[in-house]
Amino acid sequence: MIRAVVFDLFETLVTESGLEALGPSTAGELGMAPLAYREAWRSWKHRRHTAPVDARDVWAEISGLGRGDPVLDRLHASRQRRKDAPLAAVEPAVMSMLRELRDRRFLVLVLSNCAVEDVAGWSSSSLSSLVDDVIFSWQVGLVKPDVRIYELAATRLGLTADECLFVGRWRKWRAPRGGGCGDGCVARSVVPGAVA
Secondary structure (H helix, E strand, C coil), rough: CCCEEEECCCCCCCCCCCCCCCCCHHHHHHHHCCHHHHHHHCCCHHHHHCCCCHHHHHHHHHCCCCCCCCCHHHHHHHHHHHHHHHCCCCCHHHHHHHHHHCCCCCEEEEEEEECHHHHCCCCHCCCHHHEEEEEEHHHHHHCCCCHHHHHHHHHCCCHHHHHHHEECCCCCCCCCCCCCCCCCCCCCCCCCCCCC
């Protein structure tokens, strides 16, 4: 029996689509060619998602600028505004769905592969009051689809994985069936009429 819903955060509960991308302008500010910047930035993704690594540290490392360079602080402030925006603008339908889940006594957990700055605005988000727990990958050193992060989600809720419905974008990666995420690895709704 499903007793909890575990949601991915980005592009499930909130969207970053349409926000100004971090790319060529950042590369230019750092004095790097866009392609070289993109490759260097991507090479840090796993580390940024599994440890408390600040974007300014990455930029300093890949550009050769000193950690205290004002360019890094300016870029960081701009990036932080873009990262905070989706958490501050949650769609009313999402809020309504989460309230409905709570009214029906489902536990709700947010599980996200993310870097520190991606979720720095979490505590100010209206979402934070409607979930029972959160697992941010940078805090636990695990990323999806590692089965251990799904097991951790269930454990934190005091449930088995089979009692949890995992909802998110599964096109990019597949959560392993039967290996810790139960049968709920396919996005489906537990609220009639809601879209998961």
